[in-house]
Amino acid sequence: MNFKKTVIFFVVFLLFLIASHIPGISAAEKGLANTLGSGSNATIPAQDANESTSRPGMGSDANATVILMKKDTNFNWYRHKDILPYDYAEVSEQPAPVYPAPVGNIMASRPVRFLDGGFIWVSLQSEAILTAGNNRWYYINPGEYVLTKYLVKRPVSTFKGLNFQEDKIPQGRLGWVVLDTVTSKEPGIQEYIDGEYLDKHVLVRILETRMVNGKAWLKLADKKWVDATRVARITRPERPAGIPPGVKWIDINLYEQVLVAMDGDQLVYATLVSSGLPQFETPAGLFRIWGKVRMAKMGGGEKGKDYYFLEDVPYHMYFHQGYAIHGAYWHDNFGIKQSHGCVNIAPRDAWWLFGWTTPRVKGSGWEKARPSNPGTYVHVHH
Numbered sequence: 001m002n003f004k005k006t007v008i009f010f011v012v013f014l015l016f017l018i019a020s021h022i023p024g025i026s027a028a029e030k031g032l033a034n035t036l037g038s039g040s041n042a043t044i045p046a047q048d049a050n051e052s053t054s055r056p057g058m059g060s061d062a063n064a065t066v067i068l069m070k071k072d073t074n075f076n077w078y079r080h081k082d083i084l085p086y087d088y089a090e091v092s093e094q095p096a097p098v099y100p101a102p103v104g105n106i107m108a109s110r111p112v113r114f115l116d117g118g119f120i121w122v123s124l125q126s127e128a129i130l131t132a133g134n135n136r137w138y139y140i141n142p143g144e145y146v147l148t149k150y151l152v153k154r155p156v157s158t159f160k161g162l163n164f165q166e167d168k169i170p171q172g173r174l175g176w177v178v179l180d181t182v183t184s185k186e187p188g189i190q191e192y193i194d195g196e197y198l199d200k201h202v203l204v205r206i207l208e209t210r211m212v213n214g215k216a217w218l219k220l221a222d223k224k225w226v227d228a229t230r231v232a233r234i235t236r237p238e239r240p241a242g243i244p245p246g247v248k249w250i251d252i253n254l255y256e257q258v259l260v261a262m263d264g265d266q267l268v269y270a271t272l273v274s275s276g277l278p279q280f281e282t283p284a285g286l287f288r289i290w291g292k293v294r295m296a297k298m299g300g301g302e303k304g305k306d307y308y309f310l311e312d313v314p315y316h317m318y319f320h321q322g323y324a325i326h327g328a329y330w331h332d333n334f335g336i337k338q339s340h341g342c343v344n345i346a347p348r349d350a351w352w353l354f355g356w357t358t359p360r361v362k363g364s365g366w367e368k369a370r371p372s373n374p375g376t377y378v379h380v381h382h
Contacts, residue, residue: 297309
């Protein structure tokens with residue numbers, strides 16, 4: 001009996017740690033935005049924070065799962081080198097010497113540079129591990145090799161948003177769970193054992209929004225509620241006055257951490273983002289993409305503090321000074337703020353958005369917006 005109690009205590013404690021991973025956000029900070037309907041033509045009226053949004057006939061089976069769509073685990077990056085041509089590795093042991101060739105005796109060779117001082121990732125020019133004597137090497141750039149002990153290959157996120165023109169989109173008001181969580185039987189009381197366990201990035205339907213002690217809770221089914229701060233809701237944005245009708249534009253909701261691609265007043269695509277951390281806030285305002293590049297290195301910060309260096313970051317869409325929407329291969333925390341100011345999106349989403357936006361890019365190079373090839377509007381707001 002004591003052993004059983006110990007196991008139950010451990011499970012409860014573990015789930016408490018999971019549930020406490022992100023801070024709470026007040027309903028006053030977030031507001032209750034108009035949320036999206038079943039398709040690009042759906043119109044959802046504005047609703048008061050205390051108004052019920054439940055739908056008859058939905059969520060009546062408390063034993064049924066609330067998950068509408070899981071992350072695509074069948075996607076294989078090795079079959080999609082057209083989207084992301086490289087594997088990537090984190091420099092886990094620093095300083096990491098970079099050598100001009102793979103050698104069996106490193107004492108007989110001198111490093112060309114060192115990788116050190118922060119958060120560093122490299123792209124691998126070849127999947128193969130090269131052997132020279134007793135040493136094993138990764139080929140990272142022309143004329144540059146690193147011993148495998150300094151690098152850790154990590155998988156790239158397979159998350160993908162919703163294409164409202166091509167995907168089969170579930171009915172109702174939708175959102176993504178942004179952190180592993182457990183549903184509660186009643187709003188306002190977080191449970192850790194008896195509810196349904198939801199992995200991050202699963203898609204759910206929102207039946208009702210209810211305020212409890214100044215905090216919003218979302219009903220996903222009968223006796224299945226979640227804290228609203230744990231779900232990124234897809235919202236239908238109103239076109240800003242500065243954007244003319246009938247043109248493509250992007251809406252980035254910094255609170256929801258959701259990006260929506262619009263064609264006029266038609267919703268085309270929606271996905272999760274990771275915008276800037278509080279100390280590196282992503283600028284809000286109305287912008288236009290002024291330049292695009294298919295792949296480039298990124299770096300910044302001060303070594304030993306907030307330094308980062310990332311090789312071959314894919315699909316840059318610059319919208320304000322050095323701020324860009326771009327793919328991020330180094331994390332899978334989309335839906336939570338994480339960046340140094342840019343707007344991170346999953347590589348599959350970045351590939352789609354890069355092809356949809358303007359200016360159009362020919363080949364693998366750089367393209368700057370001009371009157372004959374103007375940039376897509378970008379509206380960033382809280």
